[in-house]
Amino acid sequence: MSVSRHSPARSVAAHAVLLTYTLIALFPVFVIVINAFKSRKAIFAHPLALPNAETLDWVGFKTVLKQGDFFQYFLNSMTVTVGSLFFVLLFGAMAAFALSEYRFKGNTMVGLYLALGIMIPIRLGTVAILQLMVASGLVNTLTSLVLVYTAQGLPLAVFILSEFMRQVSDDLKNAGRIDGLSEYRIFFRLVLPLVRPAMATVAVFTMIPIWNDLWFPLILAPAESTKTITLGSQVFIGQFVTDWNAVLAALSLAILPVLVLYLIFSRQLIRGITAGAVK
Amino acid sequence: MSDRKPFRWHIVVFLAPAVLVYTAIMIIPLFATLNLSLFTTVDRVSQFNGLGNFRTLFGDPRWSASFWNALGNNTWFFIVHMLVQNPIGILLAAILSNPRLRGAAFYRTAIFIPTILSFVVVGFVWKLMLSPIWGVAPDLLNAVGLKSLFAPWLGKEEYALTTLALISVWQFVGIPMMLIYAALLSIPDEVIEAAEMDGITGASQFWKIKLPLILPSIGIISILTFVGNFNAFDLIYSAQGALAGPNFATDILGTFLYRTFFGFQLQLGDQNMGAAIATAMFFIILIGVCIYLFAIQTRLRRYQF
CATH class of the missing domain: 1.10.3720.10 (MetI-like)
Structure with missing residues (x-):
């Protein structure tokens, strides 16, 4: 009986569901925060990219x-x-x-x-x-x-x-x-x-x-x-x-x-x- | 009894501050608002109007159309929460409550994060995410080959309300998840072990053993969702403004109350009509709470362990 409860397939499925939902919960917040540090051009060109030396811009905060x-x-x-x-x-x-x-x-x-x-x-x-x-x-x-x-x-x-x-x-x-x-x-x-x-x-x-x-x-x-x-x-x-x-x-x-x-x-x-x- | 004991003043001292503040700021204004709904203001003089405001609210086509629109939208808002938020919450809680799951604390903390954000933040974050100008949502849909499905959801009358309801679901799914999670953890191990001895495991264990045991918690979540939804305002106001556009498609009772009370554009604010709407909301919530207390809660069997 414990086989069915602890099978690896079930555990993978459980983590898959939880990870998916965690992504849905955090993704919008993540996108907003990373884009706050980018230049206007970079915000529109690559909204999902992390800010780098070239695109880093504090103008919004200023x-x-x-x-x-x-x-x-x-x-x-x-x-x-x-x-x-x-x-x-x-x-x-x-x-x-x-x-x-x-x-x-x-x-x-x-x-x-x-x-x-x-x-x-x-x-x-x-x-x-x-x-x-x-x-x-x-x-x-x-x-x-x-x-x-x-x-x-x-x-x-x-x-x-x-x-x-x-x-x-x-x-x-x-x-x-x-x-x-x-x-x-x-x-x-x-x-x-x-x-x-x-x-x-x-x-x-x-x-x-x-x-x-x-x-x-x-x-x-x-x-x-x-x-x-x-x-x-x-x-x-x-x-x-x-x-x-x-x-x-x-x-x-x-x-x-x-x-x-x-x-x-x-x-x-x-x-x-x-x-x-x-x- | 009073012969033997002196009057216990300390009880009064302990209770007085809470009871006074609560009565003065909450209970009296609540009843004053109910009372105000029976008056009308003519030339700045308040006059008793009986149920006249309610006759206007339900009888005058201009008012009643707005009211029923807001009530209908609010009902749909609530239905989406019940059909999407609570099942997802229960599913996540059922997975999280498995004692052998690793990283449960991480998932719990992460999934609850949207709940702590303010409506203003949530409203604007999603407005930006779904904006056709920015293109995060179309880009993501494009990545999975579904770009044709994209539409400016918040701007279309037929989609806007459902979209906002789903945003609200996104924000609050943490609450049913936590409450159900707590209820699942409180089921004693012996019950689960007995079920396993009888060969009931996995999904059938959830449906046959755990679900009946957590029904009272599901009842509590439903009534909390109901009160929260019929009292909602902030998300719609931040995302769509007081006019609850497009064309009032996202107008719910909270935004209708705000517009009536404070006025908008050319219409002046009317506190008596505002009070009448607040009274209608009070009775809607009261009916919901009574149905829960007398029809649902008493029929749910509580198991004592």
Whole structure:
């Protein structure tokens, strides 16, 4: 029976399918990045060739850095992402601790209420969110984006973190209580350090959609000084549509930071997806 | 009970920030939007209009044609995902979950890369790849002798929507792959060994043993795909603009909502009609989620190991 499972032909077929799909997944990204380093002539003459000494040209990157205020956009994206992440993790972990640690009236109700946001997308409330932000004078501020993304990230964060917090040993927490630690200290000193891996997972999950979002930056903060990198590159590429060097360079600049971050955190992300799905 | 214990304020302190932010920014605006859809603005004054906006949306030929077009396109967008993305995801996961496969971590990481890219990047990357001016796609087709099949897919009314759906599939195939992969890994070895003792191996093992066990995960993927697709906007907006060209052939509910709310070209933005469309989307998603929760999830048998 093990013959059929481990036959070389099956293994070759498996690798063939996976390699084909890996090629499909990576090829477009590869073509964009190599062409960003080539001269305009070479881009059109030999789109699939690697850049060499003759065709190497940085003109696209120079245009991007000169024209768009990409450094500012990048800072804005960082501020929004890190700010939202901080509040999602802090508030999410606190709520998850309350829901998984204490029995109280309405525990299940609060849990279900928060879980509603996993299924119903926050975008459907956009019309009223914009009114709210106009009324509170937060339009075209990064604060408005941080608030929206915090609300958007909380449901899933609470859901995943409370699963993990149920696994923290009761003995440890009770030992802390006997030693006279307050509930706050038990949470911050004992529980939080123990769920750090789960926090990292939630962080990666929360981060990607925030960094990549186009809808809310477009609607709530389209001003030049508050553009995120996603909106900034969208507008830039729209304006420079015929300058292929600049477009390819802008795309590469948008891809590379995310790619580097992903390769650093991919293990955490994959562990998180697998752990979350098993439950 | 309250006689014995003092009120536990720390529970309130732990819950308050999350519940407050979530309620203020998500739940209240959601219901405010549903409420706004019942009003209309005449001379800058808001007036109660009952279901008038919905009568306009479904009854006025100009509005209803756009709405049904967007809904139809959105449905096709979803069907392509269900027929292409999820089977490919399941196939890749089934191959990856073989414990003797070498390099599984590499494949997993590589195939997931498109998922982390932003829609803006994905939209423009494919716009360039498929551009008839640049010629990457025609050159590749030429190399395998199929050059005659090339067409400016994103520019033709009959192909554009399917092309965009396939681009979206390309981007998101990593998600069903990972979720199914996780579900396959959680099947205990004893079950697989028992199947092998009975002589069930290879493909028949997948169809008869593993597939029934991962059906709940396939259900979750389907509902995630549904919510994601009926809420989509970014890819179409980056690749085709707010007008969802050519000739609205790629217009889906998200782009229709955006155009109605903010206006385009000569039409002014109308927040009440925008709210009405958002409400329609809310009910479409709600119906989908309810069908999943009550009709599908309860019928799927869950196996406890």
